[in-house]
Amino acid sequence: MMMNMRKLIVFLHSTLDGFVEGPKGAMDIGWVAYNEELEKFADNVLSNTDTIVWGRKTYEMMYDYWPTVPSDENANEHELNHAQWIENVEKVVFSKALNHVEWSNSKLVKDHVEEEINKLKQQEGGDIVVLGSPRFAHYLMQLNLVDEYKITISPTLIGKGLPLFQNIHDKVDLKLIKSETFESGALGLNYQVLN
Secondary structure, X not given: OOOOOOOEEEEEEEEOOOEEEOOOOOOOOOOXXXXXXXXXXXXXXXXXXXXXXXXXXXXXXXXXXXXXHHHOOOOOHHHHHHHHHHHHOEEEEEOOOXXXXXXXXXXXXXXXXXXXXXXXXXXXOOEEEEEOOHHHHHHHHHOOOOOEEEEEXXXXXXXXXXXXOOOOOOOOOEEEEEEEEOOOOOEEEEEEEOO
């Protein structure tokens, strides 16, 4: 009897011309058409998620930021709720460089990425989401470990930066499960990997 495997989902924000970061690097994302609609889309993506996976850089940026939000008097309700959620969710960090991770409910994995992801998929639970870690997402794409893509597309062209997809060597067929159009002109897309 085949048990239901958990899905590994890549969740990223992209420009219309297919970049997830601008030319200035990791936080060059001011072009994201972020508003209540995108917030709601993100909340829906994360509503069935109980594990997030990151590479080192994203983990470090998230750990520098989110634990400070509850004490920030300017934080809005959505930020406070997300800070609480991210504090409690299981976080798996893949890094050869780190020796330990300190954030609550965090686990460090130094190697055997494919094996570890497949182990996570076989455990009981909700979705496993690569949350804003595009370089690590590219690595997982190369290993054919991604089950779904949940992508927001902002109505902006930036010309250069880090591509949404990189080093795809074999054709990957996708099925559009859901698409949403937002008032900002942004799109929310959910694709299932077929092969």
